[in-house]
Amino acid sequence: MQEWANQLCENRQFGSKMTDSKYFTTTKKGEIFELKAELNSDKKEKKKEAVKKVIASMTVGKDVSALFPDVVNCMQTDNLELKKLVYLYLMNYAKSQPDMAIMAVNTFVKDCEDPNPLIRALAVRTMGCIRVDKITEYLCEPLRKCLKDEDPYVRKTAAVCVAKLHDINAQLVEDQGFLDTLKDLISDSNPMVVANAVAALSEIAESHPNSNLLDLNPQTINKLLTALNECTEWGQIFILDCLANYTPRDDRESQSICERVTPRLSHANSAVVLSAVKVLMKFMEMLPKDLDYYGTLLKKLAPPLVTLLSAEPELQYVALRNINLIVQRRPEILKHEMKVFFVKYNDPIYVKLEKLDIMIRLASQANIAQVLAELKEYATEVDVDFVRKAVRAIGRCAIKVEQSAERCVSTLLDLIQTKVNYVVQEAIVVIKDIFRKYPNKYESVIATLCENLDSLDEPEARAAMIWIVGEYAERIDNADELLESFLEGFHDESTQVQLQLLTAIVKLFLKKPTETQELVQQVLSLATQDSDNPDLRDRGYIYWRLLSTDPVAAKEVVLAEKPLISEETDLIEPTLLEELICHIGTLASVYHKPPSAFVEGSRGVQHKRLPGSAGSGESVESPDTGSAAGVSDAPPAVIPSQGDLLGDLLNLDLAPPATTTGPPPPTSSGMQMGAMDLLGGGLDSLMGDESEPLGGDLGGSPAMGAGFGAPPAGMPASFNAPVSGGLDDLFDLGGGVGMPSGAYSPPKSIWLPAMKAKGLEISGTFARRAGVVQMEMTLTNKAMSVMTDFAIQFNRNSFGLAPAGPLQVLTPVSPNQSIEVALPLNTVGPVMKMEPLNNLQVAVKNNIDVFYFSCQYPISMLFVEDGKMERQVFLATWKDIPNDNESQFQIKDCHLSSDAASSKLQGSNIFTIAKRTVDGQDMLYQSTKLTNGIWVLAELRVQAGNPNYTVSLKCRAPEVAQCVFQSYEAVLKN
């Protein structure tokens, strides 16, 4: 740094005297002393110049904190520029000199009373930027005054200051009632104040998931819409983003909001435009499709989206990522605008790739000729990544638009003729997909493909080619020779190619058994005896077994008709798409991931849903609006149905990366078990000699391989501790979801005594079973009459717990009868912070009356199954969470070894990531994740022979620490 500054000085020596570069010409020797003297000078001008020098040094990263007292002395001045400069300095260094910073407080407080509103605002603004606890205490009174200042400029500055203060000390803001004042400002007469209040509240709400700060109702919405027209462009963005969270009561309200938002589409600021698009896309869902206005709105959306594409490339990129979502949801908006997505040769690569993706999504029979001509053009470009993607795009067009398939294939053949290595390889990969979509149609091209066999050096292309040869072995005269040539270097091939080769030769054998017996034996022995890859070996055994016991069955399995692939494979799964549409314009929309997937636990995860459409005049409804009603458990359409999976399982390794956009549904594991039965008991004898754990042998299918085929070496070393429970635990380790885990559940206690509820007694507990939180209750009728019509409701609570269905009490409960009910819960209900955090208020109704009670759930119910953090992430997160958020607890009288403790905790989804032993003390590093995405990191210290454990918890939301600790104690002691 110092060196760089020197160099800079040298470079700048010739610089003009009029510029700030002169501040660099001071030599480093005694620089600080010189500045000190100047700062204490009597001359105003000299003082100012000195402060400027100090600031200049600060901006380039030099440490000038030693001058703190001298600079602060310059603060009391009438010169606004000098004051501002001193403030700039203060903001930077107050944190490192908290005691000195106190000296400045008086001036701040005085400035907050200054007759000049500019100075009042400046003072309150700067005070908020000084992140020193001692100072924030003094900030409260001036801030309160400024929030009610007569001058809107001061009020709007103060609104932002509340957000700053909240960032430093959230509790203080709540205690002082600033949040309510901020809410009042939403009704302020000045639109700028309204916008800033909304911005501040949105930011606070984000770090504070449990609060219900922005309570939107028709009145506030109306105020926001009025302010929207008059505030600055940035304010418009805040307001629009806030509006997007509102759910209108009916389609009329929805339409009136849309009408008032549409003018924003003509704003020069593209962020305003995109936020407006978000509001419209969301509220449109509620409009009946036969409404004239619906069509008008659709037409209005296209031009601004097109205009976004003529902006700077960075803006284009974000716009394109969002347009990608919009065309998947509502392709009709841009169906005539294909041409604007045509690629220019000097577009940045990230823009090119996005444009290409959208072109394919918009491809239809009407425009396919144009699209293909373009794609062919792109395939001759310079950039290799882009060329590859263009070739793949041709294949996707063929699969999407059936009429174009023939033309696509001939285009691909033209490209193969160019002999450009990577073009040929990409082309072969996509032709394989075309074969899978249109079997027995384009096999005439196989000869051309075979000519290029030697030039293939990428695994994917080799595997694709081998698949083609195996699949069409009966039509290729020298199929055996071709495959044999691959076999020579079998061990040097990648797994993908090896698996394909194995399958292809088995297929060949089943088709031409007489000539290829030797070949098949060779490949089976290579796969089973000489390979140490469990997937390959297991597939080899399965084939071997099949072929030797029942060749007819083998034929049925291996040569089964395969499901056709469809264009759907690269679409975003509908429920995710719906959520992303609600997040248009945000980072989530750029990454095409829901915010919960990548934003850290500092914020509440609220899954946003599109509102359902209005019931009126809904005769023609598209299938995806059907699911818009909020059915989230419908299986993603891209995953083939169970029956088809079997064919895939044995035949194709190429497809899975393309077809699975989400995790495999839990049902598939059961199905694979079925596949194993198919092999009968003979399997054991075949493998009798192998002394391998069962888990390893199951890994025949790719999906299973991911589940538990991974060798133990792949697990963190800390897991070498013996884990009880055998297979179940194996599933857990591998990230298996949905397996019953031994989560701790407290014994039932009485929640509602009979005397308080006219004879109804409720006792209950909470449990987490197979990833679902359940409320398990015993209802006892201690009254004289029969009880019927049970229903249950929860009040808002800290984690949004809500019943996932109605209370299932089907039969009337007669006097003195008890029944057991298990009520599954979800965590998507309304959120409000409770005291204590895990308090739940419940209302139960029956034919007699409504009864209220409250109970506390162990927070461990909310620990999710995928709460195991990567080691690296753990380390980084631990460091990143400020030490203030750490809390320490003692667990007394616990007599478990550290390993036993670890496995016990794991049963409740508290995962040990690493273990370290120092001086006979075991330290376990653990992570757990709550349903709302909050991560809790823990360090558990266990000293051999000492029954007292120490737990240190770190979490971005320190409020949960106490509850988490209680769970630790409960789990360890039971």
Added chain:
Amino acid sequence: MIHSLFLINHSGDIFLEKHWKSVISRSVCDYFFEVKEKAVDPENVPPVLQTPHHYLISIYRGKLFFLSVVQTEVPPLFVIEFLHRVADTFQDYFGECSEGVIKDNLVTVYELLEEMLDNGFPLATESNVLKEMIRPPNILRSVVNTLTGGSNVGDTLPTGQLSNVPWRRAGVKYTNNEAYFDIIEEIDAILDKSGTTVFAEIQGVVEACVRLTGMPDLTLSFMNPRLLDDVSFHPCVRFKRWESERVLSFIPPDGNFTLMTYHVSSQNLVAIPVYVKQSINFFETGSCGRLEITIGPKQNMGKTVEGLMVTIHMPKVVLSANLTATQGNYTYDLTTKVLVWDIGKLNPQKLPNLRGSLSMQAGAPKPEENPSLNIDLKIQQLAISGLKVSRLDMYGEKYKPFKGVKYLTKAGKFQVRT
């Protein structure tokens, strides 16, 4: 919201950092440098990057990266728009946006950044408002300030900030009242080998320079406003009047500003002012190739095409070009492999032609890609879309201003494939 800003030069040095909340170590930029290294060309660095704890959102302007760090979910367009606004402001204040000029004005830059953003929320981004609070540097003022001890910072509340017209300050006075409008259109087009238009559209902008006393209320009307497919307005334009009457009604900011941008899309027929006949061939043997380009006028509405220039990014294997131009000069840059042919005015009687041979690296295979031609041109006094201003009226003030409208057509991204 926006947490921090780093300015990074071409060679990867961070030369300015500004934090609006707590300080974030500059090591966060390492993730960016990693990606920048991979991207080779600085233009190809993706604008949004994810790191374990932050998001990095950047723009590339004037050979500088403006890199902002955000920690929470923020609309990325919001950040990108803001960064461009910062760059525009530097441009506006210092005449250019470069490392040198920023370092020369570090304190002003720092004051500006402080004024533009508060706690990550934009505060004052309108040039008019900023200039009232922080005066742009100029030599005369520096001299006067040094003599009198005056300051660069205004000590009154910026009047625009609170009024209903935040973009205009009160009490503007001129002796010469004038309002000039430039209508500038850029043609974005892709032509294929045979000269057929693959895609063409027009991006238009109305730049205004208004120096009028008091609070004038202007109305600008067009002869044919329905030509425009999509419009984006400066906040001063009353949208309702446009919706109902298709006129631009507004109280203008003081000085230079962009009144409106518009778009005439590919659905309409876009006139292409020139045609290009070209052939670029590389031979299988002999490591050489031939190039011939001729340009002629097409639909130029009877106006002269000027500033004509052809740029070609040649394949890497092309070592040198031995060409003859009937008009203008050509240069071939060996390191960037860019061939530029600067033609100047297009003479319809004697069409400019460039022909000759290209020599390639010995033994290198014939290049696979076909280089595209990029065309630059200008046509004065013509808006190629046909847009015409019919009149400008002023209300609210009594004096008579000077009024003027200029038209200009330029090539935007105008490409010819070979």
